[in-house]
Amino acid sequence: MDKFTKLTGIAAPMPLVNIDTDMIIPKQFLKTIQRSGLGKNLFDEMRYTQDGAEIADFVLNKEPYRKAEIIIAGDNFGCGSSREHAPWALLDFGIRCVISTSFADIFYNNCFKNGILPIVMPQEVVDVLMEDARKGGNARMVVDLEAQTVSTSDGQSFAFSVDPFRKHCLLNGLDDIGLTLEKATAIDSFEAKAKTLRPWI
């Protein structure tokens, strides 16, 4: 997993609420057995017509948002399915950070496993960031994970909170499985104890 430290990039405004995982990556693209290559199909049915032509007024089809690295989204981003193809598609497109008032639980977890930082901000801050994102190419937003701040192009800075363990993993690009396997002895003794307490499992 790539580290996430400090990101300076273009933010795309997507004010729609309840952007679900089926919108982010429709089911026909879940048939892959790989993690990569999904970026071209990110938001496929919002982004392309049935014939594959770009839909001109979709935000990621417009300059400068074709190069967006941040999405500012409406409430409850990522609701729906557990498909990790959603963060894989975002990452493959180049998105490293999504900011919203709320995220669906499984999507939120999945982001951290892929070096994407989901940030929860109150409505009034999301409103400010949404306006800043609408300014376009000259409005670079800065996301600083170490300092836990998001800064707009005109220098307003907003603090955010993040789970310390997840922050540590993102900053260092750490693999969860490796960390957990260091606790193999604890897992062994849990299993031994569970075998006597709940032998039917």
Next chain:
Amino acid sequence: MTAPRTLYDKIWDDHVVHQAEDGTCLLYIDRHLVHEVTSPQAFEGLRMTGRKVRAPEKTIAVPDHNVPTTLDRAKGIENEESRIQVEALDKNAKDFGVNYYPVSDVRQGIVHIVGPEQGWTLPGMTVVCGDSHTATHGAFGALAHGIGTSEVEHVLATQTLIQKKSKNMKVEVTGKLRPGVTAKDITLAVIGKTGTAGGTGYVIEYCGEAIRDLSMEGRMTVCNMAIEGGARAGLIAPDEKTFAYCMGRPHAPKGAAWEAAVSYWKTLFTDEGAHFDKVITLKGEEIEPVVTWGTSPEDVLPISGVVPSPEDFTGGKVEAARRSLEYMGLTPGQKLTDIKIDTVFIGSCTNGRIEDLRAAAAILKGKKVAPGMRAMVVPGSGLVRAQAEEEGLAQIFIDAGFEWRLAGCSMCLAMNPDQLSPGERCASTSNRNFEGRQGRNGRTHLVSPGMAAAAAITGYLTDVRELMAETV
């Protein structure tokens, strides 16, 4: 004396392997269910790092999303990508030695129907699967939730998950349901009340007389859609109905082990005075048969209602409602019962169990589907299908003009050939009415099995109670 605990607290406490200072826990996983869509990258990850599946005996795999449900499926999967994905699961199950129900096995079906049916899911367990509808298993008083593929790999390698505890939420449904009102109407009504993000950060415990009165099948329907309300999991405390359902299942304990298990399961309830961070109450007798009008499961109305206007909402929902109405091709003020239906789909992990098929067949008996109606029943598993044939339900469906299919996820998410065409409008017993969910530009109305059967007969969204009156 320990403080009073909720059911969720108790199951959680019994599965903590390690707790860090910041509260991050390593939680032990008793059952890991696996399907073909969210697992190939996880098995590949194990291969690349030379890791093994830690507990193959606690891992159960079954292909369901991509499998064809037509009667000729023995000839293989036509779509190459779908075929490769199912073949990858065949190979991974064999290479890593996990329990497996291949497409050719009569026990194959939707993973959330197979798990309980085979007795893999039992009260007090932790159950995960790379699928959001894992919440279904909460009906047994098991802590069950969906995970992403990275976490699938984590569970395969370590039989644990890194977790932070959620908050406790109680959803109480008091009193009795009225005739024609089902578990599906309860779960949709709850989401209509809380919204799709109302459960975010919580584990829900469903309780109250209307919940206790439900069969295990109905309880699975309720918990199945906990995720649609944003909750990590839904739970219902186990009782005699739960034990009766589990008894004698192939992987349920037997003899002395059964007795020991039941005495442990009887401790799985929320203690008097335990704290809930949020409480929602619904009156069972006030719930009507419901349908969804929009493209979010929170867009719920009683069948007696009319299509809302975007101005009925506030904030971001105004624009979302406008978009939904345009997508769904509906006009504000239109009566829901005036909405014409092209297709009816009965099946899915929400409503693909035997009781669901019985409910639909009761309405369809001796009737025909409306002219031009495309109607299909996809049983949740091969065993549900066999039982429905034995009970004579299959013949009722066939005589009414339904296609009688083999088991799989089918048109719930349309990864196999069962899809809606652009503009095609479907009354569906599945769980999501998202844009494009059942096929690009397809239009989905979520309903109960009885309501789906009623729509099939009349060709319009219909109050099932009108057809029930005819049969009485």
